[in-house]
Amino acid sequence: MLEPQDKTRFEQLVLPHLNSAANLARWLLRNRADAEDVVQEAMLRAYRFFDRFRGGDARAWLLQIVRNTCYSWLEKHRPAELMTEFDEDLHQRPAPNPETLATQADERQQLMRALESLPPRSREVLVLRELEGCSYKEIAEVTGIPMGTVMSTLSRARERLQRALVSAAAKEAS
């Protein structure tokens, strides 16, 4: 249990990164309601483990906990999503419902679906880099990918996203 002064430190250091936590969880789980439950759980874990935080990058520290909580949740509730992590051909894009078909032209929708069609390990590095603005060092800290392979992981993820966008555009045109 934390002392009151730790509670204050937690509020000052960790709580400000709640948006980052929500963003990462939403993209890993592809669903806001699930993401909110998982973020709440992750924040509670972070709070319980706060005495282990030895200073440094609080955002990366929190995001690492959020990521682990997300993967545990996926493992329990949607294990199939983790199984296809290296095999994008097996990764079926969710069938678009009529509503999303109507707005197919929408750039945001297109990007969202392409991003969601990627395996989680590709998706997370893109979200951390492009949306969250993390450095390679922070990405390594959050995901556990060795620092030396962050660049190649990102390059692969970008190529995959590019391909997903191209194939979506081709489908639309046909």
Added chain:
Amino acid sequence: MICEFSPITVHGYVDGELDAVRSADFERHLENCAECQATLRKVQSLRARLQQSNLYEYASPQLRERVRRHIGLAARGVQLSGNLQRRFLIPVLAGLAVAAVFLIGFFLVSPDSKIAPITAELIDAHVRSLQPGHLTDVPSTDQHTVKPWFDGRLDFIPPVADYSAQGFPLLGGRLDVVDGRTVAGVVYGRRKHLINLFAWPARSQSRLSDASGSRQGYNWIMWRAGDMQLCLVSDASAADLRELKNLISK
């Protein structure tokens, strides 16, 4: 013109992760390399699209409130100690906390448990290889001897290279059996330690993911490169293994 930079360098450049010297070198190179220019434009336009499309999901006010409420509750546990009834609460809360720690520990290690049987087998194979006469079937420090040796004995080509200059001399190759299949064993030295690199074709639906750990005093790192599953095992330090892994992944 043949591009002398690895195709991923452009990503490091766009992300501002190259050091000043390499960045300047790459900029000079960019002027004359149409291929890298094209990749650069693609990566930059992808970034612009991602950043201009409002994809960032902010925490909703409800979530903010929920989190604050929960943390508020958790924190009050500390301040409870005044009265008798509440004193009774503390052991209960402590018990719950201990249970939570165990549960979390379970969740944190559970991804490992899927690869535990295979790493146990790989470590056994490593230990076996240390017995006299078992280390290599083809003892050679020449990658042009070791690599062709595997050819014809395996239906895949394991990565083989000599990293003497970086302190990991190639010592030879061997066939091994792990998880009921024939795998390639490539042996490297590291000071007085031996390192086994195990390589086999990854199953497309394999649940093995990039992971590392230690067991029985041996360190291991497992990762996937393309359609190949690779694992380093050694009593050398985890840092040494990571270094070799980075060399192999280059």
